[in-house]
Amino acid sequence: MSGLVGADTLQQEYDVVVVGSGGGALTGAALAAAAGLSTLVLERTPLVGGTSAYSGGACWLPGTDVQQRAGLPDSTEGARAYLAAVLDDPDQDRVEALLAQAPRLVAQLEADPLMELEWIPFSEYYDAPGRVPMGRSIQPRNIRRDELDPAVTAVVRPPVERDRAGQPGRSTLSGGQSLIARLAAMTVRDGGTIAVGHQVTGFGRDADGRATTVRYDGPHGPGEVRARRGILVAAGGFEGSAERRTAHGTPGDAAWTMAPRGTNTGEVIDAAAAIGAATDWSGEGWFCPGLQQPDGSGAFTLGFRGGVMVDAAARRYGNECLPYDRFGRVMAEDPSRTPSWFVFDSREDGRLPAIAMPEGDRAEHLAAGTWVEADTLEDLAAATGLDADTLVATVERYNGFAAAGKDEDFGRGEDEYDTFFAGGGGPSAALVPVDKAPFTAARFVLSDLGTKGGLVTDASGRVLDTDGAPIPGLYAASNSTASVFGSAYPGPGAPLGAAMTFASLAVEDMRHEIG
Structure with missing residues (x-):
């Protein structure tokens, strides 16, 4: 089957099915594959990375060894004080989950030879207690394209100025390209499959109410795949849909968003809502x-x-x-x-x-x-x-x-x-x-840079139903969810950091699933 990286054909069933291919999605995919779970990534476009590939690759992940190596006055406690001052009526369980998981996630990623992270000086966005002078954000180091699997780098979305002009990416991958290429290479190396040109059209629950089925339109027509452990929805927001922006009162215009053209139009969020998922649109956008x-x-x-x-x-x-x-x-x-x-x-x-x-x-x-x-x-x-x-x-x-x-x-x-x-x-x-x-x-x-309203999730990245109970087998991260930060934007890389963190928490929960 065409459109596959890491496999020749799609299987009918995987442990984990990831919808989307941005920083959150591929963090989840890489960690799932590293844990020995059969993993499939479904990406609607011919290229992976989404808006994450356009970004500078900064990740707001506080309290890690990367900041310590750089000699920063950063800590989990300092980040907690900063968020307490910046966020308005947050879900404290999710905030605490992010703060506790960020150091563990970075340690997991840095243990892989394909991932190298460094501090990036970039001021945080509020003068508030716990702010770190010159910022606490981190990023992947630059990497040359020829240091990674060519099948992977061939499908990494170029920088925005080149992508909009129809030009290929550069020989040195920096910022968001480095992050996406590294995570995708880790996924494929460990047995994961990335299917580009596969647009998810719906989800299904089994007789016990568990989300197990992902339906898609692919290069050869419609199909479906089953997930034994879990489905991770991390496919961006609805910024590319004028109709959904109007319906949810989101300022701006679909023509002005930074999302890759023709993407992030919200159907995946609606598909999850169609099987009972709760939604919250109050965060508006980045x-x-x-x-x-x-x-x-x-x-x-x-x-x-x-x-x-x-x-x-x-x-x-x-x-x-x-x-x-x-x-x-x-x-x-x-x-x-x-x-x-x-x-x-x-x-x-x-x-x-x-x-x-x-x-x-x-x-x-x-x-x-x-x-x-x-x-x-x-x-x-x-x-x-x-x-x-x-x-x-x-x-x-x-x-x-x-x-x-x-x-x-x-x-x-x-x-x-x-x-x-x-x-x-x-x-x-x-x-x-x-x-x-x-x-x-x-x-x-x-x-x-995207919308920040969508699926309601808990501190493990589980999608909740309209009664507040987790939908078994269904997880979400990134701009497909209602943001943990609400209407605030704490600092450089806050969208990526949160997406990566909750994707990793979702995979941890999946690993404990019987499936």
Whole structure:
């Protein structure tokens, strides 16, 4: 059968069937295969990794040996204090499960010669007790493609800027590509099978109420497979579905999400709900300002080091250097902020003073009108439909803050995160004046890294039914679930860290199943 890595044909039955192939899904698959469980991964697209492959690969997994080796003042207790300050009314059992499991999971992964992890300096997103200076997130080390099974690396999704352009991945796998490639290679090496091009269409329960059947559409038509120990749903959220976003009141737009195109449309969550699973949509999403591209899509943007963001009234409405999810939530508070215009000057030779993935080509932006250039702020306002007097006043006020070194309106530059990417030479590194013509305005929309509402799970990753009882044999992790963090985004790699942790807890529970 075509579309298989690690096998020539699909079996009718496996111990573990994993739906999805992101960081959470493949962590579960790798650990299940390492434990001697026959493991199948079903991925709807021709490539594995999903949005995880686009990511920087940061994992928020506190209290591990990796942080200790780096000499960080990190601990499980410190992370507990941090989450207590950051999260609003959390499920404390799930929080404690994450904190207890993170060090064990990292030890398991590092025991494998295919996995190497290191600390990555990247500030956490809240000034709260327990915060670690320069962050506690970890990531896989870079690895060359030819160091891994070529059958695996051939199906790893490329970085977003290359994937959207239809280009192949690079010879050195970094960040999310390194994470996905390593986990997939571990899975296949230990006997697991990865089936790409297999879209899950439904689940079935046996006469005893146990979830045992996964139905799919594959390269040769519909089929089904049985799971003896458990089914792990880790197939992303519903960010790619305009209809589901509207139904669940999720801000933003399916065209602006960072999920790979044509993926993460929520059918798998609905399929689990159809067999009795409970759902919770209150977490909304992992938001970010999105640089609008000429084709209408959004590009994840962070690390603003200059410029000002203005709404339809040409006024600033927040600290542009906030962590991306926090700024995205500020954008979502008022419809007049989507789209926004990000106004910057020529001090970086026309480049966006921020990190956008992808940034796109300036000439193409200008031709499409997603970027506008003018010699004066008044002309820039005319080209964007903004009020000229207000725009000039907004920029002049900001420039006064830059000269004084203090943003009296929004406190830009006062937090560690604000200055992490900054490089200005004035009184405040985060306050760089906008005063060198010509000027550019770039259109921004509300993007996301995925939704965070979905299946309700317990501290073992078991999916609960509408009465609050576990559905035997059914587990979930990643953005297919209601996030353990609720509406908060604690720090770099929080989505991946939680997905990996609860996938590993699910596999631990499966190992105790009679099957």
